[in-house]
Amino acid sequence: MMPAANVRATTAPPVGVAILGSTGSIGTSALRVLARQRDRYVPVALTANGNVAALAEQVATWLPAFAGLVQPHADAPAGWGVGADCLIAAATHPDAAIVINAVVGAAGLPATLAALRMGKRVALANKETLVVAGAIVTETARRHGGELVPVDSEHSAILQCLAGRQPHEVRRLVLTASGGPFRTWPADRIAAATVTDALRHPTWQMGSKITIDSATLANKALEVIEAHHLFGVPYDRIDVVVHPQSIIHSFVEFIDGSVLAQMGIPSMELPILYALTYPERVADSGVPSFDPVALGGLSFETVRYEDFPMLRLGIDAGRRGGAAPAVFNAANEVAVAHFLAGRLSFAGIAERVSAALTELAGVSGASLDDLLRADTAARDHVNAQVGC
Ligand code: MG
Numbered sequence: 001m002m003p004a005a006n007v008r009a010t011t012a013p014p015v016g017v018a019i020l021g022s023t024g025s026i027g028t029s030a031l032r033v034l035a036r037q038r039d040r041y042v043p044v045a046l047t048a049n050g051n052v053a054a055l056a057e058q059v060a061t062w063l064p065a066f067a068g069l070v071q072p073h074a075d076a077p078a079g080w081g082v083g084a085d086c087l088i089a090a091a092t093h094p095d096a097a098i099v100i101n102a103v104v105g106a107a108g109l110p111a112t113l114a115a116l117r118m119g120k121r122v123a124l125a126n127k128e129t130l131v132v133a134g135a136i137v138t139e140t141a142r143r144h145g146g147e148l149v150p151v152d153s154e155h156s157a158i159l160q161c162l163a164g165r166q167p168h169e170v171r172r173l174v175l176t177a178s179g180g181p182f183r184t185w186p187a188d189r190i191a192a193a194t195v196t197d198a199l200r201h202p203t204w205q206m207g208s209k210i211t212i213d214s215a216t217l218a219n220k221a222l223e224v225i226e227a228h229h230l231f232g233v234p235y236d237r238i239d240v241v242v243h244p245q246s247i248i249h250s251f252v253e254f255i256d257g258s259v260l261a262q263m264g265i266p267s268m269e270l271p272i273l274y275a276l277t278y279p280e281r282v283a284d285s286g287v288p289s290f291d292p293v294a295l296g297g298l299s300f301e302t303v304r305y306e307d308f309p310m311l312r313l314g315i316d317a318g319r320r321g322g323a324a325p326a327v328f329n330a331a332n333e334v335a336v337a338h339f340l341a342g343r344l345s346f347a348g349i350a351e352r353v354s355a356a357l358t359e360l361a362g363v364s365g366a367s368l369d370d371l372l373r374a375d376t377a378a379r380d381h382v383n384a385q386v387g388c
Contacts, residue, residue, distance in 0.1 A: 014038065014039060014040055014041050014042040015040060015041050015042070015097050015098060015276075016041075016042055016043075016044035016045075016093075016095040016096045016097055016098070017030075017034065017041050017042065017043050017044065017096060017097075017098045017099075017100060017276070018043075018044060018045035018046075018047075018066075018090045018091060018093055018096035018098070018099045018100065018115075019031070019043055019045070019046050019047070019090075019100045019102065020047050020087050020090055020091060020099065020100065020101050020102060020103050020108065020111055020126075021047065021048070021049065021101070021102035021103045021104065021108075021125075021126075022043075022046040022047060022048055022055065022058055022102075023048040023049075023051040023054040023055055023058065024048075024049075024102055024104070024207050025102075025205065025206050025207050025268070026100070026102035026125045026151065026268060026272070027046075027048075027100075027102045029267075029268045029269050029272055030100050030102065030272050031043065031058065031062070032269060032286065033269050033272045033273050033276070033285075033286070036284045036285075036286060037273070037276075037282070037284065040276075040277075040282070041098075041276060042062075043062045043064050044064050044065050044066065044093060044095040044096050045064055045065060045066040045067070045068070045089075045090035045093040045095070045096055046058055046059065046062065046064045046066070046067050046068075046090070047067070047068040047069070047070065047081070047086050047087055047090045048068075048069055048070070049069075049070045049071060049103075049104070050069065050070065050071035050073065052069060052073045052075045052076055053075075055067060055069060055080075056075075056077070065093065065095050066081065066089060066090055066093050067079070067080045067081070068080055068081030068082065068086025068087070068089060068090055069081070069082055069086065070083065070084055070086060070087065070107075084107065084110075087103065087107075087108070087110065087111040088110060088111055088114045090111070091111035091112070091114045091115040091120075092114050092115065092118055096115075096120065097120060097121065098120065098121045098122075098123060098276060099111070099112075099115040099120055099121070099122050099123065100123040100125065100151065100272070100275070101115075101122055101123070101124055101125060101126040101129065102125040102126060102151070103126045104126070104128075104207060104209050104210070105126075105128050105209065105329075105333050106128045106129075106132045106326070106329060106330060106333065106375055108126030108128060108129050109126075109128070109129045109132055109133060109137075112124065112126065112129040112137060112148075113133075113136075113137065113140055113368075115146065116137065116140045116141045116144055116146030116147075116148070117140060117144050117146065118144070118146070119144050119145040119146050120146055120147075121146070121147040121149060122141075122146065122147065122148050122149070123149050123150075123151050123272070123275035123276060124148055124149065124150055124151055124152070124275075125151035125152065125272075127152055127222050127223060127226045128222065128329050128333075130148075130225065130226045130229045130230065131222050131225045131226060131318075131325045131326070131328070131329045132325065132326045132329055132330075132371055132375060133326070133368060133371050134225065134226075134228070134229030134325070135229070136368055136371075137229070138229055138230075148230065149275040149278050150226070150230055150271070150275065151268070151271050151272055151275045152223060152226065152271070153249045153250075153266070153268065153271050154175045154176065154223055154227070154249055154250040155223070155226060155227060155230055155231075155250070156249065156262070156270075156271035156274055156275065157248075157249035157250035157261070157262035157263075157271075158173055158175075158227065158230075158231060158250050158252055158262075159230075159274075159278065160262045160274065161250070161251070161252040161260040161261065161262055162231070162252055163279065165252075165254070167231075167232060167233075168255070169254050169255055170231075170233060170237075170252060170253075170254060170255070171237065171253045171254055171255045171257075172233075172237045172238070172239060172252075172253040173227055173231065173233055173237065173238045173239070173250065173251070173252055173253075174238075174239045174240070174241055174250060174251040174252075174253065175220065175223055175224060175227060175238065175239070175240050175241075175250050176240075176241055176242075176243040176246070176248050176249060176250055176251070177217065177220045177240055177241070177242050177243065177303065178201070178202060178203045178204065178214065178242070178243065178244055178245075178246045179202075179242040179243075179244055179301070180201065180202070180214045180215040180216075180217065181193075181197060181198060181200045181201055181202060181214075181215055182197075182198075182215055182308075183202075183242065183244060183301075187306075187307045190307060190308075190346065190347070191345065191346060191347035192345065192346065192347070193215070193346040194346075195339065195340055195342065197215075197346075198211070198212050198215040198216075198339075198346060199211050199212070199215075201214055201215070202244065203244075203245070203246035203266045204246065204266055208340060209333070209336055209337075212336045212339060212340065212349075213332070213336065215346075216308060216310040216311075216346070216349055216350065217303070217308040217310055217311040218310040218311070218314055218332050218336075218349075218353075220240050220303075220311055220314075221310060221311050221312075221313065221314020221315050221317075221318070221328070222314060222329065224238050224240065224314070224315050224318060225314065225315075225317075225318040225325055228318060235315065235318060235319045240303050240311070241300050241301070241302070241303070242300065242301040242302065242303055243298065243299070243300050243301075244299060244301070245295070245296075245297075245298055245299065246266040247263050247264070247265065247266075247295055247298055248261045248262070248263045248298060249261075249262050249263065249264070249271075250262065263290075264287060264290065265287065265288065267286070267287060269285060269286045269287065270285050270286075270287050273285050273286075309350040309354070310332070310349065310350050310353065313328060313350065313353055313354055313357065314328050314332075317357060321365070322363075322364065322365035322366070323360065323363045323364060323365030323370060323371055323374035324357060324361075324365070326365060326371045326374045326375050326378070327356055327357055327360045327363065327374050327375075327377075327378040328353060328356075328357060328378075329375070329378075330356075330374070330375040330376075330378035330379050330382075331352060331353040331356035331357070331378040331379070331381065331382050332349070332353050333379070334352075334378070334379045334382040334383060334386075335348070335349040335352045335353055335382055335386075336349060338352075338382070338386045338388070343386055343387075343388070344386055352382045352385055352386065353382075355381070355385060356378045356381045356382055356385075359381055360374060360377055360378055360381065363377060
């Protein structure tokens with residue numbers, strides 16, 4: 001990550017921002033952030049997956065130069081981009097210096113690569129981009145002078161703790177995990193959890209895919225892989241600790257034993273704003289003043305790896321490298337969709353992902369085409385297993 005002058009003086013024109021996934025949880029938070037920073041930033045391109053009405057309302061409010069809808073819809077106005085290519089059009093829009101990628105899943109990868117190839121800053125909420133093709137994405141950023149700045153709260157915390165430090169000074173990263181809705185449940189009850197149970201996240205309001213990933217702890221596995229690629233830290237120096245209050249967003253331990261943490265109430269607006277202004281800070285984040293007494297207490301617990309098998313499966317896939325992380329991610333995306341549709345039990349998610357990783361263990365991940373083929377093969381494998 002290279003520092004860049006993304007914070008403009010108020011006399012300069014506002015910096016153009018593209019938001020991919022503007023009607024989702026991160027996208028709507030990002031527009032709230034931009035509404036408070038009108039002197040500095042302006043949305044110039046907005047895309048949604050399929051929510052025509054919500055996108056139309058945003059377009060009427062913000063009048064972006066470009067709007068796009070991934071899923072074709074009869075109600076979409078004639079001037080909008082339509083289909084998956086609209087993500088590329090928004091990401092490469094000449095008016096956009098920063099691209100907030102808040103697409104769900106591996107579908108966000110081509111837009112990240114396209115923006116980085118043009119030397120843009122990508123504020124990355126689409127962690128699957130780095131899970132599927134981390135080495136290729138970071139190399140593309142390096143070669144073309146693009147920047148990857150995390151929006152994910154844990155990685156934003158680590159970035160803030162690392163400010164000004166050298167890589168050799170870092171001993172260990174410790175990602176915090178809320179533990180999800182099943183943190184205190186016994187294993188047999190977790191295995192039979194319903195969709196309603198799994199969508200009841202204790203601390204974060206998010207879209208359904210990431211909420212299920214938080215219940216299985218697959219999300220934390222994706223975040224460990226994301227941290228490995230973003231910060232260049234080996235897997236044996238990235239740990240996870242359960243922290244139910246979600247106040248400390250992660251820790252960095254340095255070689256002298258000193259530990260820095262970044263903390264705040266659970267809100268994505270601060271990490272979104274920091275991804276825009278990094279390495280600077282600006283006022284008006286919307287975050288209320290910090291009150292440590294009101295927090296009550298902070299607690300920490302060991303992760304129950306044996307009861308949440310997706311965490312170990314994902315971290316092991318990351319360590320194995322090659323196509324394994326792409327297979328883990330794609331199998332998980334499809335398994336979660338089947339769980340949400342009532343076609344798979346909660347325990348079935350890990351069973352199907354584990355089977356896909358075994359079945360596709362020999363698949364090559366050397367090139368981007370290899371990784372995309374592995375992604376497709378994993379989706380096909382899980383669909384066939386579930387009988388779709
Ligand atoms: Mg996170």
